[in-house]
Amino acid sequence: xxxxxxxxxxxxxxxxxxxxxxxxxxxxxxxxxxxxxxxxxxxxxxxxxxxxxxxxxxxxxxxxxxxxxxxxxxxxxxxxxxxxxxxxxxxxxxxxxxxxxxxxxxxxxxxxxxxxxxxxxxxxxxxxxxxxxxxxxxxxxxxxxxxxxxxxxxxxxxxxxxxxxxxxxxxxxxxxxxxxxxxxxxxxxxxxxxxxxxxxxxxxxxxxxxxxxxxxxxxxxxxxxxxxxxxxxxxxxxxxxxxxxxxxxxxxxxxxxxx
Amino acid sequence: xxxxxxxxxxxxxxxxxxxxxxxxxxxxxxxxxxxxxxxxxxxxxxxxxxxxxxxxxxxxxxxxxxxxxxxxxxxxxxxxxxxxxxxxxxxxxxxxxxxxxxxxxxxxxxxxxxxxxxxxxxxxxxxxxxxxxxxxxxxxxxxxxxxxxxxxxxxxxxxxxxxxxxxxxxxxxxxxxxxxxxxxxxxxxxxxxxxxxxxxxxxxxxxxx
Numbered sequence: 001x002x003x004x005x006x007x008x009x010x011x012x013x014x015x016x017x018x019x020x021x022x023x024x025x026x027x028x029x030x031x032x033x034x035x036x037x038x039x040x041x042x043x044x045x046x047x048x049x050x051x052x053x054x055x056x057x058x059x060x061x062x063x064x065x066x067x068x069x070x071x072x073x074x075x076x077x078x079x080x081x082x083x084x085x086x087x088x089x090x091x092x093x094x095x096x097x098x099x100x101x102x103x104x105x106x107x108x109x110x111x112x113x114x115x116x117x118x119x120x121x122x123x124x125x126x127x128x129x130x131x132x133x134x135x136x137x138x139x140x141x142x143x144x145x146x147x148x149x150x151x152x153x154x155x156x157x158x159x160x161x162x163x164x165x166x167x168x169x170x171x172x173x174x175x176x177x178x179x180x181x182x183x184x185x186x187x188x189x190x191x192x193x194x195x196x197x198x199x200x201x202x203x204x205x206x207x208x209x210x211x212x213x214x215x216x217x218x219x220x221x222x223x224x225x226x227x228x229x230x231x232x233x234x235x236x237x238x239x240x241x242x243x244x245x246x247x248x249x250x251x252x253x254x255x256x257x258x259x
Numbered sequence: 260x261x262x263x264x265x266x267x268x269x270x271x272x273x274x275x276x277x278x279x280x281x282x283x284x285x286x287x288x289x290x291x292x293x294x295x296x297x298x299x300x301x302x303x304x305x306x307x308x309x310x311x312x313x314x315x316x317x318x319x320x321x322x323x324x325x326x327x328x329x330x331x332x333x334x335x336x337x338x339x340x341x342x343x344x345x346x347x348x349x350x351x352x353x354x355x356x357x358x359x360x361x362x363x364x365x366x367x368x369x370x371x372x373x374x375x376x377x378x379x380x381x382x383x384x385x386x387x388x389x390x391x392x393x394x395x396x397x398x399x400x401x402x403x404x405x406x407x408x409x410x411x412x413x414x415x416x417x418x419x420x421x422x423x424x425x426x427x428x429x430x431x432x433x434x435x436x437x438x439x440x441x442x443x444x445x446x447x448x449x450x451x452x453x454x455x456x457x458x459x460x461x462x463x464x465x466x467x468x
Contacts, residue, residue: 003378254378254398
Protein backbone atom coordinates (compact mmCIF):
# COMPACT_ATOMS: atom_id res chain seq x y z
CA UNK A 1 0.00 0.00 0.00
CA UNK A 2 1.28 3.47 -0.83
CA UNK A 3 2.26 5.37 2.28
CA UNK A 4 1.33 8.96 3.00
CA UNK A 5 4.29 11.29 3.01
CA UNK A 6 5.86 13.86 5.32
CA UNK A 7 7.75 16.51 3.37
CA UNK A 8 9.91 19.10 5.08
CA UNK A 9 10.09 22.27 3.03
CA UNK A 10 13.19 24.43 2.81
CA UNK A 11 12.64 28.00 1.71
CA UNK A 12 15.87 29.14 0.16
CA UNK A 13 17.03 32.71 -0.30
CA UNK A 14 20.55 33.40 -1.57
CA UNK A 15 21.57 29.86 -0.71
CA UNK A 16 20.40 30.07 2.90
CA UNK A 17 17.34 28.55 4.44
CA UNK A 18 14.77 31.02 5.71
CA UNK A 19 11.36 30.71 7.26
CA UNK A 20 8.36 32.79 6.45
CA UNK A 21 5.26 34.06 8.17
CA UNK A 22 2.38 34.77 5.81
CA UNK A 23 4.80 34.88 2.91
CA UNK A 24 7.24 37.46 4.24
CA UNK A 25 10.44 35.62 4.90
CA UNK A 26 13.41 36.92 6.76
CA UNK A 27 14.44 34.66 9.61
CA UNK A 28 17.62 32.73 8.86
CA UNK A 29 17.09 29.07 9.60
CA UNK A 30 20.40 27.55 8.60
CA UNK A 31 22.32 25.79 5.85
CA UNK A 32 19.96 23.92 3.51
CA UNK A 33 22.41 21.10 2.80
CA UNK A 34 22.88 20.35 6.50
CA UNK A 35 19.16 20.56 7.12
CA UNK A 36 18.42 18.26 4.19
CA UNK A 37 20.80 15.65 5.57
CA UNK A 38 19.20 15.91 9.00
CA UNK A 39 15.70 15.47 7.61
CA UNK A 40 16.82 12.47 5.63
CA UNK A 41 18.24 10.85 8.77
CA UNK A 42 14.94 11.54 10.54
CA UNK A 43 13.01 9.75 7.80
CA UNK A 44 11.69 12.50 5.53
CA UNK A 45 9.88 10.93 2.58
CA UNK A 46 10.76 13.72 0.20
CA UNK A 47 12.29 17.21 0.38
CA UNK A 48 11.03 20.39 -1.20
CA UNK A 49 13.21 23.41 -1.93
CA UNK A 50 11.58 26.70 -2.77
CA UNK A 51 13.66 29.49 -4.21
CA UNK A 52 11.85 32.46 -2.72
CA UNK A 53 13.97 35.00 -4.59
CA UNK A 54 12.86 33.41 -7.87
CA UNK A 55 15.46 35.32 -9.85
CA UNK A 56 17.88 34.14 -12.53
CA UNK A 57 20.65 34.34 -9.96
CA UNK A 58 18.51 32.38 -7.51
CA UNK A 59 18.08 29.60 -10.06
CA UNK A 60 21.78 29.04 -10.51
CA UNK A 61 22.25 28.99 -6.73
CA UNK A 62 19.43 26.46 -6.61
CA UNK A 63 20.99 24.21 -9.24
CA UNK A 64 24.22 24.15 -7.25
CA UNK A 65 22.30 23.48 -4.03
CA UNK A 66 20.27 20.60 -5.49
CA UNK A 67 23.43 19.02 -6.87
CA UNK A 68 25.08 19.18 -3.46
CA UNK A 69 22.03 17.78 -1.67
CA UNK A 70 21.54 15.02 -4.25
CA UNK A 71 25.02 13.66 -3.65
CA UNK A 72 24.23 13.14 0.05
CA UNK A 73 20.52 12.54 0.26
CA UNK A 74 18.94 9.62 -1.58
CA UNK A 75 15.24 10.42 -1.46
CA UNK A 76 13.09 12.31 -3.98
CA UNK A 77 13.84 16.02 -4.22
CA UNK A 78 11.43 18.62 -5.46
CA UNK A 79 12.24 22.16 -6.51
CA UNK A 80 10.14 25.24 -7.06
CA UNK A 81 10.24 28.99 -7.35
CA UNK A 82 10.68 31.08 -10.46
CA UNK A 83 10.25 28.22 -12.94
CA UNK A 84 8.98 29.91 -16.11
CA UNK A 85 10.09 27.77 -19.04
CA UNK A 86 10.73 24.20 -20.15
CA UNK A 87 14.43 24.99 -20.02
CA UNK A 88 14.17 26.08 -16.36
CA UNK A 89 12.52 22.77 -15.63
CA UNK A 90 15.12 20.77 -17.53
CA UNK A 91 17.90 22.50 -15.59
CA UNK A 92 16.33 21.51 -12.27
CA UNK A 93 15.70 17.90 -13.30
CA UNK A 94 19.24 17.56 -14.59
CA UNK A 95 20.67 18.86 -11.32
CA UNK A 96 19.03 15.99 -9.43
CA UNK A 97 15.42 16.98 -8.74
CA UNK A 98 12.66 14.39 -9.38
CA UNK A 99 9.91 16.96 -9.49
CA UNK A 100 9.61 20.61 -10.32
CA UNK A 101 6.75 22.77 -9.21
CA UNK A 102 5.39 25.58 -11.32
CA UNK A 103 3.38 28.37 -9.77
CA UNK A 104 2.84 31.85 -11.21
CA UNK A 105 4.00 30.94 -14.72
CA UNK A 106 1.52 28.04 -14.90
CA UNK A 107 -1.38 30.28 -13.90
CA UNK A 108 -0.41 32.89 -16.48
CA UNK A 109 0.21 30.29 -19.20
CA UNK A 110 -1.48 26.92 -18.47
CA UNK A 111 0.03 25.42 -21.65
CA UNK A 112 3.36 25.40 -19.83
CA UNK A 113 2.02 22.50 -17.72
CA UNK A 114 1.12 20.53 -20.82
CA UNK A 115 4.44 21.27 -22.50
CA UNK A 116 6.44 20.16 -19.44
CA UNK A 117 4.32 17.03 -18.93
CA UNK A 118 4.72 16.04 -22.59
CA UNK A 119 8.45 16.52 -22.45
CA UNK A 120 9.31 15.06 -19.02
CA UNK A 121 6.24 13.09 -17.91
CA UNK A 122 3.47 14.03 -15.50
CA UNK A 123 5.34 12.56 -12.55
CA UNK A 124 7.84 15.45 -12.79
CA UNK A 125 5.29 18.24 -12.96
CA UNK A 126 3.84 19.71 -9.79
CA UNK A 127 1.30 22.50 -9.93
CA UNK A 128 1.71 24.81 -6.97
CA UNK A 129 -1.29 26.87 -5.91
CA UNK A 130 -1.19 29.77 -3.45
CA UNK A 131 -4.68 30.84 -2.50
CA UNK A 132 -6.62 32.98 -0.09
CA UNK A 133 -10.20 32.42 0.94
CA UNK A 134 -12.48 35.15 -0.45
CA UNK A 135 -13.71 37.01 2.64
CA UNK A 136 -17.35 36.22 3.39
CA UNK A 137 -17.75 33.77 0.49
CA UNK A 138 -20.44 31.16 1.09
CA UNK A 139 -19.99 28.51 -0.13
CA UNK A 140 -16.32 29.16 0.39
CA UNK A 141 -14.27 30.20 -2.62
CA UNK A 142 -10.49 30.49 -2.82
CA UNK A 143 -8.73 32.89 -5.19
CA UNK A 144 -5.29 32.26 -6.59
CA UNK A 145 -2.47 34.67 -5.82
CA UNK A 146 0.70 35.02 -7.85
CA UNK A 147 4.25 36.17 -7.25
CA UNK A 148 4.58 34.77 -3.78
CA UNK A 149 1.18 35.94 -2.65
CA UNK A 150 1.52 39.53 -3.84
CA UNK A 151 -0.84 39.60 -6.82
CA UNK A 152 -4.50 38.57 -6.57
CA UNK A 153 -6.20 36.94 -9.55
CA UNK A 154 -9.80 36.07 -10.29
CA UNK A 155 -8.83 32.42 -10.79
CA UNK A 156 -10.78 29.94 -8.68
CA UNK A 157 -8.36 27.56 -6.93
CA UNK A 158 -10.52 24.43 -7.17
CA UNK A 159 -11.19 24.92 -10.89
CA UNK A 160 -7.52 25.64 -11.49
CA UNK A 161 -6.53 22.40 -9.76
CA UNK A 162 -8.92 20.44 -11.99
CA UNK A 163 -7.59 22.17 -15.08
CA UNK A 164 -4.03 21.46 -13.95
CA UNK A 165 -4.79 17.76 -13.76
CA UNK A 166 -6.32 17.81 -17.25
CA UNK A 167 -3.23 19.52 -18.61
CA UNK A 168 -0.96 16.86 -17.18
CA UNK A 169 0.18 17.94 -13.72
CA UNK A 170 1.06 14.87 -11.65
CA UNK A 171 0.58 16.44 -8.26
CA UNK A 172 -0.77 19.58 -6.64
CA UNK A 173 0.72 21.51 -3.74
CA UNK A 174 -1.98 23.49 -2.08
CA UNK A 175 -0.78 26.39 -0.03
CA UNK A 176 -3.19 28.38 2.05
CA UNK A 177 -1.90 31.95 2.39
CA UNK A 178 -4.29 32.50 5.32
CA UNK A 179 -2.64 29.71 7.25
CA UNK A 180 0.97 30.04 6.05
CA UNK A 181 3.44 30.30 8.90
CA UNK A 182 0.73 30.73 11.53
CA UNK A 183 1.09 27.24 13.02
CA UNK A 184 -2.68 27.23 13.51
CA UNK A 185 -3.34 24.28 11.22
CA UNK A 186 -3.86 23.59 7.53
CA UNK A 187 -7.04 24.87 5.89
CA UNK A 188 -8.77 21.48 5.96
CA UNK A 189 -11.90 22.76 4.22
CA UNK A 190 -9.79 24.01 1.32
CA UNK A 191 -7.94 20.69 1.16
CA UNK A 192 -11.18 18.75 1.05
CA UNK A 193 -12.62 20.97 -1.65
CA UNK A 194 -9.63 20.20 -3.87
CA UNK A 195 -9.07 16.52 -3.02
CA UNK A 196 -12.73 15.86 -3.82
CA UNK A 197 -12.29 17.50 -7.23
CA UNK A 198 -9.11 15.86 -8.53
CA UNK A 199 -7.67 12.33 -8.58
CA UNK A 200 -3.97 13.23 -8.51
CA UNK A 201 -2.16 13.52 -5.16
CA UNK A 202 -2.63 16.75 -3.23
CA UNK A 203 0.04 17.99 -0.83
CA UNK A 204 -1.13 20.11 2.10
CA UNK A 205 0.99 23.18 2.74
CA UNK A 206 0.84 26.16 5.07
CA UNK A 207 -0.11 26.31 8.70
CA UNK A 208 1.27 23.18 10.36
CA UNK A 209 1.91 23.80 14.04
CA UNK A 210 1.19 20.51 15.75
CA UNK A 211 1.21 16.79 15.07
CA UNK A 212 -2.58 16.83 15.11
CA UNK A 213 -2.55 19.30 12.22
CA UNK A 214 -0.48 16.87 10.14
CA UNK A 215 -2.84 14.04 10.95
CA UNK A 216 -5.97 16.08 10.23
CA UNK A 217 -4.71 17.12 6.79
CA UNK A 218 -4.71 13.42 5.88
CA UNK A 219 -7.67 12.06 7.82
CA UNK A 220 -9.99 15.07 7.31
CA UNK A 221 -8.55 16.77 4.25
CA UNK A 222 -7.55 13.54 2.45
CA UNK A 223 -4.11 14.95 1.61
CA UNK A 224 -1.61 12.45 0.21
CA UNK A 225 1.25 14.27 1.83
CA UNK A 226 1.89 17.02 4.34
CA UNK A 227 4.45 19.71 3.81
CA UNK A 228 5.80 21.70 6.72
CA UNK A 229 8.66 24.08 7.37
CA UNK A 230 9.02 25.78 10.71
CA UNK A 231 7.92 22.96 13.02
CA UNK A 232 10.78 20.88 11.67
CA UNK A 233 13.37 23.64 11.22
CA UNK A 234 13.19 24.71 14.81
CA UNK A 235 12.97 21.16 16.09
CA UNK A 236 9.54 21.62 17.64
CA UNK A 237 9.04 18.08 16.36
CA UNK A 238 11.31 15.74 14.48
CA UNK A 239 10.15 14.23 11.21
CA UNK A 240 10.30 10.84 12.89
CA UNK A 241 7.99 11.96 15.72
CA UNK A 242 5.54 13.28 13.15
CA UNK A 243 5.52 10.03 11.21
CA UNK A 244 5.18 7.86 14.30
CA UNK A 245 2.28 9.98 15.50
CA UNK A 246 0.52 9.71 12.15
CA UNK A 247 1.12 5.96 12.00
CA UNK A 248 -0.35 5.60 15.49
CA UNK A 249 -3.48 7.30 14.12
CA UNK A 250 -3.81 4.51 11.57
CA UNK A 251 -2.25 6.33 8.58
CA UNK A 252 0.05 4.12 6.46
CA UNK A 253 3.54 5.57 6.86
CA UNK A 254 7.07 4.51 5.96
CA UNK A 255 8.81 3.73 9.24
CA UNK A 256 11.83 1.76 8.06
CA UNK A 257 15.09 2.21 9.89
CA UNK A 258 16.66 5.35 8.51
CA UNK A 259 20.24 6.51 8.05
CA UNK B 260 34.48 -2.89 -13.45
CA UNK B 261 30.75 -2.22 -13.33
CA UNK B 262 29.36 -0.62 -16.50
CA UNK B 263 26.45 1.76 -16.02
CA UNK B 264 24.88 1.90 -19.45
CA UNK B 265 24.52 5.46 -20.72
CA UNK B 266 21.90 5.72 -23.44
CA UNK B 267 20.31 9.02 -22.35
CA UNK B 268 18.25 7.79 -19.38
CA UNK B 269 17.19 10.60 -17.07
CA UNK B 270 18.17 8.97 -13.80
CA UNK B 271 21.73 8.02 -14.68
CA UNK B 272 23.26 10.72 -12.47
CA UNK B 273 21.20 9.62 -9.47
CA UNK B 274 22.32 6.03 -10.00
CA UNK B 275 25.95 7.14 -10.31
CA UNK B 276 25.69 9.19 -7.11
CA UNK B 277 24.24 6.23 -5.19
CA UNK B 278 26.99 3.92 -6.49
CA UNK B 279 29.64 6.45 -5.48
CA UNK B 280 28.06 6.67 -2.04
CA UNK B 281 28.33 2.92 -1.40
CA UNK B 282 31.93 2.86 -2.62
CA UNK B 283 31.53 1.23 -6.04
CA UNK B 284 34.11 1.30 -8.79
CA UNK B 285 32.15 1.89 -11.98
CA UNK B 286 32.17 3.54 -15.34
CA UNK B 287 29.29 5.32 -17.04
CA UNK B 288 29.62 4.28 -20.66
CA UNK B 289 27.92 4.10 -24.03
CA UNK B 290 30.74 2.03 -25.55
CA UNK B 291 29.13 -1.20 -26.85
CA UNK B 292 32.25 -3.30 -26.42
CA UNK B 293 32.78 -2.04 -22.85
CA UNK B 294 29.20 -3.03 -22.00
CA UNK B 295 29.52 -6.47 -23.60
CA UNK B 296 32.79 -7.16 -21.75
CA UNK B 297 31.85 -5.62 -18.37
CA UNK B 298 32.14 -7.59 -15.12
CA UNK B 299 28.69 -6.32 -14.16
CA UNK B 300 26.06 -4.19 -15.85
CA UNK B 301 23.56 -1.68 -14.49
CA UNK B 302 20.78 -0.51 -16.79
CA UNK B 303 18.98 2.55 -15.40
CA UNK B 304 15.88 3.98 -16.99
CA UNK B 305 12.87 6.22 -16.62
CA UNK B 306 10.22 7.31 -19.06
CA UNK B 307 8.48 5.45 -21.85
CA UNK B 308 9.20 2.00 -23.32
CA UNK B 309 9.56 3.13 -26.93
CA UNK B 310 11.98 5.93 -25.98
CA UNK B 311 14.02 3.51 -23.90
CA UNK B 312 14.27 0.89 -26.66
CA UNK B 313 15.04 3.64 -29.18
CA UNK B 314 17.75 5.02 -26.89
CA UNK B 315 19.33 1.59 -26.46
CA UNK B 316 19.25 0.92 -30.20
CA UNK B 317 20.56 4.35 -31.18
CA UNK B 318 23.46 3.95 -28.75
CA UNK B 319 23.98 0.41 -30.14
CA UNK B 320 24.05 -0.99 -26.63
CA UNK B 321 20.94 -3.21 -26.87
CA UNK B 322 22.84 -6.26 -28.19
CA UNK B 323 25.79 -5.75 -25.81
CA UNK B 324 23.40 -5.70 -22.82
CA UNK B 325 21.89 -9.00 -23.97
CA UNK B 326 25.39 -10.39 -24.56
CA UNK B 327 26.52 -9.44 -21.05
CA UNK B 328 23.41 -11.06 -19.53
CA UNK B 329 24.03 -14.22 -21.58
CA UNK B 330 27.57 -14.34 -20.20
CA UNK B 331 26.03 -14.53 -16.74
CA UNK B 332 27.63 -11.42 -15.25
CA UNK B 333 25.65 -9.67 -12.49
CA UNK B 334 23.01 -7.43 -14.04
CA UNK B 335 20.85 -4.85 -12.30
CA UNK B 336 17.95 -3.29 -14.18
CA UNK B 337 16.10 -0.35 -12.68
CA UNK B 338 12.54 0.65 -13.58
CA UNK B 339 12.65 0.67 -17.41
CA UNK B 340 15.77 -1.49 -17.01
CA UNK B 341 13.37 -4.15 -15.68
CA UNK B 342 10.58 -3.65 -18.17
CA UNK B 343 12.72 -3.85 -21.32
CA UNK B 344 13.95 -7.32 -20.29
CA UNK B 345 10.59 -8.79 -21.28
CA UNK B 346 9.26 -9.72 -24.72
CA UNK B 347 7.10 -6.68 -25.21
CA UNK B 348 5.37 -3.75 -23.54
CA UNK B 349 1.88 -2.58 -24.41
CA UNK B 350 3.12 1.00 -23.95
CA UNK B 351 3.32 3.14 -27.13
CA UNK B 352 1.12 0.75 -29.18
CA UNK B 353 3.08 -2.42 -28.39
CA UNK B 354 6.82 -1.94 -28.11
CA UNK B 355 9.02 -4.98 -28.80
CA UNK B 356 11.60 -5.30 -26.02
CA UNK B 357 14.81 -7.29 -25.42
CA UNK B 358 13.12 -10.64 -24.81
CA UNK B 359 15.61 -11.78 -22.17
CA UNK B 360 12.71 -12.90 -19.96
CA UNK B 361 9.42 -14.20 -21.29
CA UNK B 362 6.36 -12.21 -20.42
CA UNK B 363 4.91 -8.80 -21.10
CA UNK B 364 4.51 -5.36 -19.58
CA UNK B 365 1.03 -3.91 -19.15
CA UNK B 366 -0.61 -0.74 -17.86
CA UNK B 367 -2.30 -0.60 -14.46
CA UNK B 368 -6.03 -1.13 -14.97
CA UNK B 369 -8.50 1.77 -14.94
CA UNK B 370 -9.49 2.79 -11.44
CA UNK B 371 -5.94 2.80 -10.15
CA UNK B 372 -4.23 6.17 -10.13
CA UNK B 373 -1.25 6.29 -12.45
CA UNK B 374 1.56 6.82 -12.18
CA UNK B 375 1.93 4.63 -9.10
CA UNK B 376 4.14 7.15 -7.36
CA UNK B 377 5.55 7.13 -3.86
CA UNK B 378 6.79 4.75 -1.18
CA UNK B 379 5.43 1.23 -1.20
CA UNK B 380 6.41 -2.05 0.40
CA UNK B 381 8.28 -4.87 -1.28
CA UNK B 382 7.39 -8.39 -0.19
CA UNK B 383 10.40 -10.58 -0.83
CA UNK B 384 9.24 -13.82 -2.45
CA UNK B 385 12.56 -15.59 -1.98
CA UNK B 386 15.84 -15.20 -0.20
CA UNK B 387 17.86 -13.07 -2.58
CA UNK B 388 21.43 -11.80 -2.16
CA UNK B 389 20.21 -8.47 -3.54
CA UNK B 390 18.09 -8.06 -0.40
CA UNK B 391 20.64 -9.28 2.16
CA UNK B 392 20.08 -7.35 5.40
CA UNK B 393 16.97 -5.62 4.05
CA UNK B 394 13.89 -6.38 6.17
CA UNK B 395 10.78 -7.93 4.68
CA UNK B 396 8.21 -5.31 3.57
CA UNK B 397 10.71 -2.44 3.47
CA UNK B 398 9.53 0.65 1.61
CA UNK B 399 11.01 1.64 -1.73
CA UNK B 400 10.29 4.59 -4.03
CA UNK B 401 8.20 3.87 -7.13
CA UNK B 402 7.27 5.95 -10.18
CA UNK B 403 5.63 3.99 -13.01
CA UNK B 404 2.41 3.38 -14.89
CA UNK B 405 3.18 -0.08 -16.33
CA UNK B 406 4.23 -3.32 -14.66
CA UNK B 407 5.78 -6.61 -15.78
CA UNK B 408 4.03 -9.97 -15.90
CA UNK B 409 6.67 -12.71 -16.03
CA UNK B 410 5.43 -15.82 -17.85
CA UNK B 411 7.56 -17.95 -15.55
CA UNK B 412 6.49 -17.31 -11.94
CA UNK B 413 9.88 -18.61 -10.78
CA UNK B 414 11.28 -15.27 -11.97
CA UNK B 415 9.21 -13.35 -9.38
CA UNK B 416 11.58 -12.32 -6.61
CA UNK B 417 9.43 -9.65 -4.98
CA UNK B 418 5.92 -8.22 -5.17
CA UNK B 419 4.11 -5.02 -4.24
CA UNK B 420 0.45 -4.30 -3.52
CA UNK B 421 -1.15 -1.41 -5.39
CA UNK B 422 -4.75 -2.46 -5.48
CA UNK B 423 -3.40 -5.47 -7.32
CA UNK B 424 -0.28 -7.41 -6.46
CA UNK B 425 2.37 -6.87 -9.12
CA UNK B 426 5.92 -8.08 -9.65
CA UNK B 427 8.33 -5.44 -8.35
CA UNK B 428 11.54 -7.52 -8.39
CA UNK B 429 12.61 -10.16 -10.89
CA UNK B 430 15.57 -12.50 -10.79
CA UNK B 431 17.17 -15.22 -12.85
CA UNK B 432 20.48 -16.40 -11.38
CA UNK B 433 22.71 -13.29 -11.54
CA UNK B 434 20.14 -11.18 -13.33
CA UNK B 435 18.25 -8.83 -11.00
CA UNK B 436 15.85 -6.03 -11.75
CA UNK B 437 13.66 -3.74 -9.66
CA UNK B 438 10.61 -1.74 -10.68
CA UNK B 439 11.37 0.78 -7.92
CA UNK B 440 14.25 3.25 -7.72
CA UNK B 441 16.76 2.11 -5.11
CA UNK B 442 18.78 5.28 -5.75
CA UNK B 443 15.84 7.27 -4.34
CA UNK B 444 14.89 4.83 -1.58
CA UNK B 445 17.03 6.11 1.26
CA UNK B 446 19.14 3.75 3.31
CA UNK B 447 17.49 0.49 2.20
CA UNK B 448 18.07 1.50 -1.40
CA UNK B 449 21.76 2.18 -0.77
CA UNK B 450 22.00 -1.19 0.95
CA UNK B 451 20.59 -2.83 -2.16
CA UNK B 452 23.28 -1.16 -4.29
CA UNK B 453 25.92 -2.30 -1.79
CA UNK B 454 24.61 -5.86 -2.11
CA UNK B 455 24.82 -5.64 -5.87
CA UNK B 456 28.41 -4.39 -5.96
CA UNK B 457 29.31 -7.24 -3.61
CA UNK B 458 27.84 -9.65 -6.19
CA UNK B 459 30.08 -7.91 -8.70
CA UNK B 460 33.09 -8.80 -6.55
CA UNK B 461 33.58 -5.36 -5.00
CA UNK B 462 33.80 -4.37 -1.35
CA UNK B 463 31.27 -1.74 -0.27
CA UNK B 464 32.20 1.25 1.89
CA UNK B 465 32.59 0.21 5.57
CA UNK B 466 29.18 1.50 6.67
CA UNK B 467 27.51 -0.74 4.06
CA UNK B 468 29.78 -3.76 4.57
